[in-house]
Amino acid sequence: MAHPVQTEAEVLSSTAEGAYHRLVLRAPEAAPRVRPGHFATLAVGGRHSSMLLRRAFSIHRADVEAGTVELVIAEQGHGTGELRRARPGDRLDLIAPLGTPFPLPDGPVSALLVAAGYGIAPLLALGEEIKRRGGQIGFILGAPTVAQLYGVEQARALTQDVLVVTEDGSAGLPGPVTEPLAQAIRAIDATVVHACGPMPVLRAVTGIALDLGARCHTSVEEAMACGVGICMTCVLPVVGEDGVSRFVRSCTDGPVFDGARVRWNDIGTVPADLEGAAAMGVKG
Amino acid sequence: MQTDDVDLRVPFGALTLPNPLTTASGCAGYGRELAKFVPLDALGSVTTKTIMASPRSGLATPRMAETPSGMLNAIGLQGSGIASFVKHELPWLAERGARVLVSIAGERLEEFAEVAEQLNGQPGVIGLELNISCPNIADRGQVFACNPATSYDVVRAVRKVAEAGLPVYAKLSPDVTSITEIAAACVQAGADGLSMINTSLGMAIDLDTMRPAVAGGTGGLSGPAIRPTAIRCVHQVHAAMLAGRIPQVPILGMGGIRTGRDALEFALAGASGLAVGTALFNDPAAPLRILDELRTELAARGFAKFTDAVGFAHRPVTAERLS
Ligand SMILES: Cc1cc2nc3c(=O)[nH]c(=O)nc-3n(C[C@H](O)[C@H](O)[C@H](O)COP(=O)(O)OP(=O)(O)OC[C@H]3O[C@@H](n4cnc5c(N)ncnc54)[C@H](O)[C@@H]3O)c2cc1C
Ligand SMILES: Cc1cc2nc3c(=O)[nH]c(=O)nc-3n(C[C@H](O)[C@H](O)[C@H](O)COP(=O)(O)O)c2cc1C
Ligand code: FES
Numbered sequence: 078m079a080h081p082v083q084t085e086a087e088v089l090s091s092t093a094e095g096a097y098h099r100l101v102l103r104a105p106e107a108a109p110r111v112r113p114g115h116f117a118t119l120a121v122g123g124r125h126s127s128m129l130l131r132r133a134f135s136i137h138r139a140d141v142e143a144g145t146v147e148l149v150i151a152e153q154g155h156g157t158g159e160l161r162r163a164r165p166g167d168r169l170d171l172i173a174p175l176g177t178p179f180p181l182p183d184g185p186v187s188a189l190l191v192a193a194g195y196g197i198a199p200l201l202a203l204g205e206e207i208k209r210r211g212g213q214i215g216f217i218l219g220a221p222t223v224a225q226l227y228g229v230e231q232a233r234a235l236t237q238d239v240l241v242v243t244e245d246g247s248a249g250l251p252g253p254v255t256e257p258l259a260q261a262i263r264a265i266d267a268t269v270v271h272a273c274g275p276m277p278v279l280r281a282v283t284g285i286a287l288d289l290g291a292r293c294h295t296s297v298e299e300a301m302a303c304g305v306g307i308c309m310t311c312v313l314p315v316v317g318e319d320g321v322s323r324f325v326r327s328c329t330d331g332p333v334f335d336g337a338r339v340r341w342n343d344i345g346t347v348p349a350d351l352e353g354a355a356a357m358g359v360k361g
Numbered sequence: 362m363q364t365d366d367v368d369l370r371v372p373f374g375a376l377t378l379p380n381p382l383t384t385a386s387g388c389a390g391y392g393r394e395l396a397k398f399v400p401l402d403a404l405g406s407v408t409t410k411t412i413m414a415s416p417r418s419g420l421a422t423p424r425m426a427e428t429p430s431g432m433l434n435a436i437g438l439q440g441s442g443i444a445s446f447v448k449h450e451l452p453w454l455a456e457r458g459a460r461v462l463v464s465i466a467g468e469r470l471e472e473f474a475e476v477a478e479q480l481n482g483q484p485g486v487i488g489l490e491l492n493i494s495c496p497n498i499a500d501r502g503q504v505f506a507c508n509p510a511t512s513y514d515v516v517r518a519v520r521k522v523a524e525a526g527l528p529v530y531a532k533l534s535p536d537v538t539s540i541t542e543i544a545a546a547c548v549q550a551g552a553d554g555l556s557m558i559n560t561s562l563g564m565a566i567d568l569d570t571m572r573p574a575v576a577g578g579t580g581g582l583s584g585p586a587i588r589p590t591a592i593r594c595v596h597q598v599h600a601a602m603l604a605g606r607i608p609q610v611p612i613l614g615m616g617g618i619r620t621g622r623d624a625l626e627f628a629l630a631g632a633s634g635l636a637v638g639t640a641l642f643n644d645p646a647a648p649l650r651i652l653d654e655l656r657t658e659l660a661a662r663g664f665a666k667f668t669d670a671v672g673f674a675h676r677p678v679t680a681e682r683l684s
Contacts, residue, residue, distance in 0.1 A: 081397060083646055120643055124620070127430040129584050129643045170644070302425045302432060303642040306394035308387075309410075309436045310425040324418050324439060329394065345576060346421050353418035357437060 081305065082107045086171040088163045089145060096225045097195060098150045098161045099137070100169075105144030107173040111136050112181075113203035114296055114333045115174035117146060118304040121156045132156045133301050133328075135199040135273065136174060146173055149198040149227060175304055176332050179203050179271055179294055185211035189267040189291075191282050193219045193254050193274030197228040199296060200273055204235050215265040216240065219254025219274075223247040238265055255281045262289050269294065272336070276344060283336030293336035299327040314340040314351055323352045364660040369652065369667045371405065371633055373611075374528040374553065376487060378405035378460065381667055382624070382648050382655075385615045385638030386411050386464035386490060386532070387436065391450040392457075398645035402458035403652075408636060409446070411464040411492040414472050416442045426565045426574035431586030431617070432639060433563050435577030438466060438492075443476045447483060455485030464532070466492040467515075474518045481524045488527060490613075491519055491552075494534035494559035506534040506559070509546035520551035530613060532556035533594070535587070540594050541601040548608050555598060556613040556636070558591045584617050584639040591616025592630045599631025599672055619647065621654020628667065629674040 086102035107117075118131035134148040152161050163169060179199070182188075188207050190200040197218055204214045215238030220226045222245045232239045240257055241249025250257060255278065262270065262285070270286040272279055273296040286293035302310040305328065312324035313331070316338045325331075340348065347359045369380035383406040389395045392407050401407050419439025426433045440446075443465075454461050463480055467473035473491060480486050493505035493515050505511045516531050523529055531547035533540055535558040544555055560581025567574040595614045602609045614632025618624050619640040627635055640647045655667070664670045 083398060083644075127585075128427065129430065129432060129639060130425075130427045131643060172645070300423050300425060302427075302434070303645070305397070305645055307390040307645070308425070308434070308642055309390070309419065309439050310422075310434060312419070312422060312424070312439070344422065347418055351418045353416035353439070353441075356413070356415055356417040357420070359418075 080110065081172050081175050082110070083170070083172045085168045086146070088165050088167045088169060090165055091163050094149075095227060096151060097227055098152070100148045100150060100160065100163060102146050102148070102169065102171055103144055104146045104171055104173060107171065108139040108144050108146055109141045111139035111146065111174045112178035113206055114176070114178035114199050116176050116304075116332060117148060117171055117173035118175060119160060120170035121159050128156050130302050131172070131304055132160065133304050135195070135296065137198040138202050139174075146171070149195050151195050172304065176328060177330060179296070179333050181206055182210055182212060182269070185213070186269055187213050187265050187267045188269045188271060189215045189217065189262055189265060191217045191254060191258065191270060191272040191274070192228075193278045194225050195227055196273035196296070197232070198273070200271060201228055201231050201235070203271055204232070208235065213265065214238070215261060215267065217242060217254055217257060217261055219243065221245065254278060255285060258282060258285045259289060262286065262291055267291055272296070276341070279336065280341035283339070283341065287337055294333055295336040295339065296332045297327050297334060297339070298332065301328050304328050314343045314348055316340065321352050322348065322350060364656050366665065367656045367659045367667070368665060369656065371668060373406070373487065373634070375526055376460075380405045380652055381628075381634045382652055383408045383462060383613070383634060383636045384641065384648070385636040386492060388638035388641050391446065392454050392459060393450075395641065395645060396457065399648050401454065404459075404648055405634070406460040406462045406487060407454065408462040408490060409450075409464050410440060411438050411466045412440055412443050412446050412476060413438060413466050413468075414443055414476050416440065416445070421576040423575055424577070426567070426580065428563070428565055428582065429586060431582055431584030433565055433575055433580030433582055434560070435575040435580040437577065443479050447479060451483055451485055459485060460487045461485045462488045462490050462530070464490040464492050470514055470518045473515050474522045477519045478522045481522075481527075486527070488530060489519065489523060490530045490532050490556055491515055492532050492559070494532050504534055506532070506543055507537055509542050512543050513546040513550040516547045516550035516552045528553040530554040530556045532559055534559050535561045535590050535594055541598055541607065544598045544601065545607045548610055552610065554611040554613060554634070556615065557594045557598065558587070558616045561587055561590060585619055585623070586617065588617030588623060588626075592626055595627060595632050596630040596674065600675060602631075603672070603675055618651065619643070621651050621656070621658045624651055624655045625658045625670065628670045629672070631672040631675065633668065633671045
């Protein structure tokens with residue numbers, strides 16, 4: 078896990094972008110530590126807030142020179158609603174960077190980056206990094222409807238290979254984000270796929286990528302109480318290097334996992350062959 | 362009274378701790394991750410996540426739900442077992458100068474004793490906390506701490522095998538008719554202290570799925586939402602001690618401590634130790650802030666020593682104080 082920094086970060090800007098909100102925060106100590114795939118957490122509502130749990134967001138960008146960290150936020154409930162109302166000059170309690178970032182290739186590779194909705198947030202910086210290493214990239218950006226697409230122009234600035242998909246057909250191809258996936262992997266000869274989005278999307282993307290012989294790195298979103306590895310609420314069943322499956326913390330061991338190691342079909346259960354399942358009375 | 366002069370030291374068994382603050386079991390893991398935010402030796406002690414004999418996967422996800430000023434958790438005591446803890450975690454903690462209160466549990470009496478025995482003579486261990494009150498142990502309708510007889514038996518079994526002089530604390534559940542009755546049984550069985558309180562059993566329904574929000578159905582409620590319950594428990598048991606109905610032993614108070622004011626409230630009710638749990642999730646650096654705030658709150662009320670504030674709320678109101 079990255080060594081995180083906790084700071085009272087000043088809000089430099091807070092702008093509505095389609096269905097989302099982009100927050101730029103001053104966090105000069107955190108910014109140089111950020112790698113693509115890291116996430117950050119924000120406390121909501123101050124010391125006496127009744128919302129005790131911090132909210133987690135992928136880090137969209139970190140600018141070392143400006144000393145800033147950017148987040149893309151979708152309003153879901155009260156916490157993100159409150160964050161949307163943050164104004165320049167406000168201070169937010171930020172912890173960043175957190176988690177394990179996307180693995181970076183040593184040399185040139187061809188990578189397909191797949192995002193659903195705000196899942197694009199950590200993938201643009203990743204795409205830049207892959208290109209810097211001589212690699213080539215393609216994007217598939219999906220959303221339920223056009224308003225929920227994010228970062229299409231930014232992706233196009235990095236590569237010509239950008240496919241847009243909306244479930245209602247309001248922009249790009251109609252259908253789910255996985256629809257054009259196999260064809261896109263073949264089209265750019267991708268040997269690696271990086272994906273960020275809801276669990277069902279990640280599960281499907283992993284299946285398709287593995288079938289075509291590509292590695293698949295997925296950034297998962299599991300509910301987190303602490304984000305720093307002390308509460309054990311955020312676990313997923315993952316196969317270890319020793320072949321043994323365990324519940325591992327998605328905040329410290331993830332959020333980026335090798336998709337082939339995550340037991341997608343067993344999320345939300347205690348599979349009988351998981352280490353320590355017998356002690357829970359789970360029988361095989 | 363100068364804030365810096367306030368003496369926060371507290372006795373703990375034969376030791377003197379630099380301050381009364383510890384982490385609540387299960388809210389700081391085994392300390393490694395928290396150490397990135399708080400130097401562990403700056404805390405009076407560190408309480409580990411509850412450890413059992415063998416590895417446990419814990420319950421299925423989702424394991425938590427936020428509730429007003431609190432949260433529900435249903436972790437189910439995930440852990441890799443006592444042998445792994447002694448080998449991999451304890452030496453690391455001891456090297457950092459952490460004073461470790463090890464929380465242990467068992468499905469059966471014998472398991473409690475077996476785990477306790479393995480901690481004898483281990484570096485860094487300053488005490489044991491018996492988690493007889495976890496609401497998330499599967500297949501058990503009732504926790505040990507719901508019954509004075511089973512509570513007595515567990516404490517007795519551990520006290521028998523634990524190193525002489527190593528304080529053994531029993532951790533009590535608020536979900537009982539008479540917490541003083543359970544407290545009395547634990548002290549009679551040889552408990553050197555009482556930890557109060559564990560989480561209170563609760564439930565939330567997810568309106569999207571229209572099913573319970575945590576996979577385990579019920580979960581343990583923690584955070585400021587349970588503070589009034591915790592203060593009541595500490596006050597009741599301390600009062601019973603003052604009245605001579607229970608031999609006097611130290612109380613480790615917890616349940617929603619988030620600020621120095623909350624910490625002082627527990628002390629006034631009768632707690633001589635204070636544990637921070639859920640607040641760590643909001644602010645992992647909370648312990649040091651709370652200690653600073655506690656010093657200020659004590660100084661503002663003219664307390665030169667933390668120990669002078671312990672149980673103060675039980676003193677009769679005098680005419681002098683009313684004037
Ligand atoms: C690693 C990670 C990265 C994320 N990145 C982003 C991002 O870049 N942009 C973005 O908009 N959102 C992101 N999310 C989701 C975001 O954390 C939730 O939308 C947000 O916490 C909802 O808070 P709320 O108070 O508005 O909703 P409520 O429903 O009121 O929240 C109640 C509780 O549930 C938790 N919760 C609710 N939804 C989620 C969720 N989807 N995932 C995890 N916890 C949840 C909250 O943290 C809170 O504890 C990410 C989540 C994780 C775990
Ligand atoms: C996520 C979580 C895990 C917990 N795990 C344990 C545990 O393993 N053993 C235990 O004795 N108590 C456990 N508790 C209870 C706490 O130690 C504490 O008694 C309770 O949360 C009240 O304090 P708080 O409001 O400050 O959190 C846990 C609490 C939470 C929130
Ligand atoms: S969110 Fe607490 S351990 Fe991962």
